[in-house]
Amino acid sequence: MPKTHLKQVILCCLLISGIFMGMAQQPSNTTTTYLIPYIQQLEGDFDVKFSYVDEDLRPIIINIPQSKDLDKILRQIQDETQLIIKKLSDRYYTLSKSNLVDICAFVLDNYAENTVTGATVEVIGSSIATITDLDGSFSLSNIPRKASIRIKHLGYKTRYITAEDLVNQNPCTPILLGVRYQQLEEVVVFKFLTSGLTKELDASILLNTKEFGILPGLTEPDVLHTVQALPGIKSIDETVSDINIRGGTNDQNLILWDGIKMYQNGHFFGLISAFNPYLTDEVRIIKNGTSAAYGEGLSGIIDMRTKNTVEAEYFGGAGFNLISGDIYGHTPLSDNLAIQFSARRSVTDFLNTPTYDQFFERTFQDTDVVDRDANFYFYDFTAKILYDYNDNQKLRLSFININNNLDYTETSGDSGRTNQSSLDQTNLSFGGTLESNWSEKFTSLINGYYTRYDLDSRISTNDAAQVLSQNNEVIETSLKLNTNYIISDQLDWLNGYQFTEVGITNFTDVSQPPFNNSTKGVVRTHAVFSELGYLSPNLKFRAKGGARINHVENLNTFSEVLVEPRLNLNYTFSNHYRLEILGELKHQSTNQIIDLEQNFLGIEKRRWMLSDSPSGTRQQNALPITRSKQVSMGINYDKDSWYASLEGFYKEVDGISTATQGFQNQDQFNGEIGNYDVKGVEFLINHKSRSFSSWLSYTYNVNDYTFEDINPTNFPNNLDIRHNVTFASTYTYNKVKLGVGLNYRTGKPYTEPQRAPNSINTTVFPNTINFQAPNSSRLSDYLRADASATYDFDISPGIRASAGASVLNLLNKKNILNTYYRINDQGEIEKVENISLGLTPNVSFRISF
Structure with a gap:
């Protein structure tokens, strides 16, 4: 250069x-x-x-x-x-x-790329509030310097900041809101049978009462009646207090209300559910593949959750039918505090209706009663306090009280003698939960509760010649901690610990002949559990696997450690087909002993008892820990308006006693220990459209007992219903909903006496019946048709109303639910048949606002 x-x-x-x-x-x-x-x-x-x-x-x-x-x-x-x-x-x-300052700011997303319009800006502890403008800005004047400012918007994490940090500057302070990400469970079926019923990815069924449509025979979303519309879930005696899931007894179901275990779930001796459906937000039904977070519930789980959000507006409602009236409401006390309540009471003690008459006949039926006088009523009350300390800390306190009360007098048609009976049945429970979001990946849940169940009965027979008093009391307390950590987009890890203490007292006193007995036991259970969840990147494969380790201790007799693995696999192998493989091991230490069928006319003969022996015990009259194992595999098909499922399962329950199974034959009092196994197939096909849904379900079960000390050792289970078919349709037109359905099943087993002259054993006192082989006979087939209709309309812009009518057993068919035999006062064998509800109409009217 x-x-x-x-x-x-x-x-x-x-x-x-x-x-x-x-x-x-x-x-x-x-x-x-x-x-x-x-x-x-x-x-x-x-x-x-x-x-x-x-x-x-x-x-x-x-x-x-x-x-x-x-x-x-x-x-x-x-x-x-x-x-x-x-x-x-x-x-x-x-x-x-200055104690007062002027503030301003710009609200942006966490990448500072987009303004957040319409975000709510509140001065906590005051009525001062505003929203952000189109450019994401806001300003407030004369704000206390130390005041806390809350900024929130749907889809973003709530931000808290002091007014001092936002003192009016030029330019105004930028505030970044983090986007709230929430992983949502994939729903396999949106409309399952009727609106509000969905089948979820983990094979559980979710009932949303707010979206509930209509089912045949129901005008209101009665929770425990609704679950019986599902394959594999029925009540053989038409009650909600004796629900049978895949051939199991009612005491093998875990029923939870806001995380509290319930020992009573029905009114009118099981004909009506005890839980208000209008504050129940969702109900989850699990038949297999249970999460390791759940204990007990050998046959199934019904987990009810009330509304859990602090709503800004008041809402509520009230209604009545021919059995009871109820009211419920949600009242916000502040922007982060609300209270919910519900109350229901029967009208049966001052008003006779056709529905009440049918319920009364079904409950108190007896062959020789010609005159009776009954004073019967029930009520339930719930309350819930919802407090949001902030978006990441939420406290809930729940309370429920259920009560049935009866005074009953009957006069025998044969002898003219008068019997008087009284019964008071109460379930009082309260509990609380604390939900905490510690970060985007780590959350925890603390749940504790106290529940108390009391059954007090007094029976005066033969004009007070004999008085029988009975009391059954259950007190349970529990504390549970769940933590969940999201390891990655594909993995999450659940861990937890639960402590439960159950105390049960049973007291019996007889005046003639003099007899007095009182037993009390306490079982404590410490359980730790862990579970991994996996979701494949293409969302086609989902797996959950874990285990629950339980240390069960009866303070009087035994201590045992039980390990229970759980597995839940779900794979979508085409656009419309899904495969499910489920398995679980479970145990439980509470059982219901069934007293003599003659006690209190059979209307409330069950008593809760604790296991007094470790699992595997075969000693007669013992009550060992009951254990179960279950596996199932199913295929689901879902395309356009068609849904179909086919599922096969095998379940074995070991450690059952004849005292818990309701035997009404020669094995009624012996207390032998054995097991039962159920092999079954459940099939469902459902066609649905915007206004129409029709479905057909079929269940095939083979349910057999094995008792080594009974001859023969193998025979049909008391709940062995081989074939069960349901066909139903619902139709919605504008504000009118219609439902019709048909239920058919084969008869349950029972035991007949031997033919005369060998039918009565006169060599013992009192005389006994000589029966044939256990459960060697069957009742006639069961058939019932139901129908229902509702009409929704507006009374005013803020008040909605609904009127409904339903008929149970539309054909008025006489179905025999149970048959047993006893020796009457004349020393003869008497055949007693329990008959189903006859034609039972009901009407309802509700308002909501």
């Missing part, structure tokens, strides 16, 4: 460098500094003195004013910092914090 050109280049570089150096030495219009050093500089420049508290001014940063006039400089500082500046004299000034 020529030297002249080189000199020119060097000269240009030096010139440019000089220009940039000169620019760098010029003060920037946006230069900031801490306030205290700056006012110290002003003291020297203008020969003034400022008085202030260092702690008030130390954290404050200001934009350096460009003015050379002291008054203008001080006005800028005052506007920018919200400080109060007072001039005491020509030389002395004071600076102090």
Whole structure:
């Protein structure tokens, strides 16, 4: 390169460098500094003195004013910092914090790329609130300096910040809101049988009562009647207090209400559910593949949850039918505190209706009663307090009280003698939960409860010649901790611990002949559980596997450790087909002993008892821990308006006693220990559209007992229903809903006496019946048709109403639910048949607001 050109280049570089150096030495219009050093500089420049508290001014940063006039400089500082500046004299000034400030800010997403419009900005503890403008900005005046500001918007994490941090600056302070991500479970079927019923990815069934449509025979979403519409779930005696899931007894079901175990679940001796459906938000039904977080429930789980959100507006409703009336409501007390309540009471003690008459006949049927007088009523009450400390800490307190009360007098048609009976059945429970979101990946749930069940009965027979008093009391307390950690998008990890203590007391007193017996036991269970969940990146494969380790201790007799693995696999192998493989091991230490069928006419003959022996015990009259194992495999098909499922299962329950199974033959009192196994297939096909749904379900079961000390050792289970078919349709047109259905099943087994003259054993006192082989006979087939209709309409813009009518057993068919035999006062064998409900109409009317 020529030297002249080189000199020119060097000269240009030096010139440019000089220009940039000169620019760098010029003060920037946006230069900031801490306030205290700056006012110290002003003291020297203008020969003034400022008085202030260092702690008030130390954290404050200001934009350096460009003015050379002291008054203008001080006005800028005052506007920018919200400080109060007072001039005491020509030389002395004071600076102090104001208790009230003006604030402003811009709300952006966490990438600072998009403004958040319509976000709610609230001054906590006051009525001051606003929303962000189209550009995401907001401003408020005269706000306490230390006030907490809450900024929230749907889809974003709530942000808390103090007013002092948002003092009106130019430009206003930017605030970033983090996007709230929530992993949602995939739903396999949206509309399952009727609206509000969905089948979820883990094979459980979810009932949403708010979206519930209609089922044949029901005008209201009675929870425990609704679950019986599902394949594999029925009540052989038409009650909600004796639900049989895959051939199991009712005491082998775990029924939870807001996480509290319930020992009573019905009114009118099981004909009506005891839980208000209008505050019940969702019900989860699990038949197999249970999470390791659940204990007990050998046959199935019915997990009810009431509404769990603090709503800003009040809502409620009331209604009545021919059995009872009820009211419920949700009342917000503040923006983070609300209370819910519900109450129901029967009208049966002062009003006779056709529905009540049918229920009464079904409950108190007896062959020789010609005159009776009954004073019967029931009620239930629930309350719930919902408190959101913040979006990440939520406290819930729940309470429920269920009561049945009966005074009953009957006169025998044969002897003319009078029997008097009284019964008081109560379930009182309360509990609480604390939900905590510690981060986007880690959450915890603490649940504790106390539940108390009491059954007090008194029976005076033969004109008070004999008085029988019985009491059954259950007290259970439990504390449970669940934690869940999201390891990655594909993995989550559930861990937890649960402590449960159950105490059960049974008391019996007979006046003639004199007899008194009282037993009390306590079982404590410590359980730890862990479970991993996996979801494949293509969302086609889902797996949950874990185990629950239980240390079960009866304080009087035994201690045992039980390990229970759980497995739940779900794989979508085409666009419309899904495969499920489920398995579980479970145990339980509470059982219901069934007393003599003659006790209290059979209407409430069950008593809760605790296991007094470890699992595997075969000693007669013992009550070992009952254990179960179950596996199942199913295929689901879902395309357009068609859904079909086919599932096969095998379940074995070991450690059952004849005392818990309701035998009414030669094995009624012996207390032998054995097991039962169920092999079955459940099939469902459902066609659905916007206004129409029709389904056919079929269940095939083979349910057999094995008792080594009974001859023969193998025979049909008392709940062995081989074939069960349901066909139903629902139709919705505008605000009218219609439902019709047909239920058919084969008869249950029972035992007949031997033929005369060998039918009665007269060599013992009192005489006994000589029976044939256990469960060697069967009842006639069962057939029942039901129908229902509802009409929704608006009374006013804020008040909605619904009127409904239903008929159970539309054909008025006489179905025999049970047959047993006893020896009457004349020493003869008497055949007793329990008949189903006859034609039972009901009407209802409800309002909601």
